[in-house]
């Protein structure tokens with residue numbers, strides 16, 4: 453059992469080293485260079501930072517990065533055409549369409565147009581269904597990163613009480629599935645949950661994925677519990693913008709057994725898991741044995 457502040461940056465760097473080794477083997481043994489395509493629609497400045505970080509790290513592990521930008525007023529058909537082209541492109545193993553999309557586009561329709569075997573976000577209904585039934589799926593990156601950090605803290609998770617606060621399709625729901633598969637007793641709580649504080653206090657593993665800055669207080673946490681903070685909220689403090697999680701870190705760190713910080717926790721793991729999923733997709737589509745040590 454690991455305790456204290458869990459360094460997501462270091463864990464992600466180690467995962468990227470393993471990804472780089474697997475990418476090198478794929479290149480040397482099979483002449484294949486993995487490729488990840490990232491599609492950004494519009495000019496949202498925060499999204500641009502993520503896209504840049506993803507591209508840099510993709511190249512650093514020895515994979516090709518293909519960036520596609522469409523203007524905010526591009527039509528949904530233009531985006532669907534681009535997705536269809538990437539689906540056909542043999543140099544592209546993984547496709548990520550950055551969310552949120554502009555309001556005139558139907559995100560479900562776009563996501564479900566991605567070839568499921570290239571859906572490295574794990575958002576396609578086919579991957580969602582495979583995960584929900586315990587079949588081999590591409591698993592969403594943030595939940596995958598959370599599970600890796602929990603494995604680092606606990607090893608075996610069997611029988612532990614897990615409370616997931618948040619029921620989104622991209623974090624809460626898939627993470628609940630993964631925790632069930634790992635034999636946790638899982639509660640999914642949300643904004644309408646009655647007495648959220650006392651539900652949280654039951655948790656051996658508390659996942660905060662609500663998107664509300666510092667909502668989870670120290671006295672909501674069972675002493676010694678593991679706290680995984682998925683929130684990334686930009687707040688203004690003393691005239692400066694800062695990133696904070698969904699957990700009040702100062703209060704929580706005094707009570708928790710292990711806790712992930714923001715920044716430097718789940719965020720870097722999410723990007724590392726995107727590279728891992730791209731490698732996984734590249735192996736599966738060619739029926740190659742998947743590299744060990746890359747997933748939960």
Ligand SMILES: Nc1nc(=O)c2c([nH]1)NC[C@@H]1CN(c3ccc(C(=O)N[C@@H](CCC(=O)O)C(=O)O)cc3)C=[N+]21
Pocket residue numbers: 501502548549550551552573593684695714715716717718719720721722723
């Ligand atoms: N299709 C799609 N897939 C995504 O995975 C996806 C998306 N759309 N839209 C936006 C969100 C957000 N997201 C982040 C990933 C890493 C950090 C990250 O590494 N954050 C750093 C800090 C970065 C900073 O300083 O701004 C950290 O927490 O330490 C943040 C946010 C992925 N997203």
